[in-house]
Amino acid sequence: MWADGYDASVGLSDNDKKYPFAGYKNILNFIYDDVVLRNCRKIFDIGFGTAILSSKLYEKGIDVYGQDFSTEMVKIAKEKMPNAKLFCKDFSNGVAQELKNTKYDAIIATYSLHHLMDNEKVIFINELLELLCDEGIIYIGDVAFNTANELEKCRTDSGDEWDDEEFYFVYEELKKHYNNSEFIKISHCAGVIKIYGIK
């Protein structure tokens, strides 16, 4: 139901520098620049939504694969990227079977993985690591914090706006599972986590 008004509502919250989307455009730009700089040829976008990011990479000639469980989002994304390989599947059941036989230079998830609980995130990320090419990277751009204290401050400051049904990344916890990773803070409530493939 959110598909039609999604781009507009994200823009409003980002422009106002407010939780949850403060830093949204900078997150997408950061990932776009890094993927292009690394000359990635094949990417997998998890929860691609209206394909704001992956359609820009598609326009650069990059092969786009994706998984999203919203038929409406898939329809919008398919219009922007007719040759992309997009599958309408729930990622809480893992990666779609059709996407498991390919290796990707980059796997991207922007504002989607907060729907998984912390233990589910680790199981899913471990599955994604198996799908990376040598030198491949997972990019997670989302509402995310370096520390649990920063998350708590944002929760308090956001008041009624805070969404208790979402589970945001706290990097000091995640890095216990992935020492080959880094966190790039983009706004008071968002950042990019880069997890490097295991060689």
Ligand SMILES: C[S@@+](CC[C@H](N)C(=O)[O-])C[C@H]1O[C@@H](n2cnc3c(N)ncnc32)[C@H](O)[C@@H]1O
């Ligand atoms: C907030 S939107 C983000 C869209 C896009 N990545 C962006 O940055 O603008 C979240 C997307 O994740 C998808 N999504 C959420 N939970 C999902 C799940 N369990 N399986 C597959 N897709 C899911 C939604 O359908 C939606 O398109």
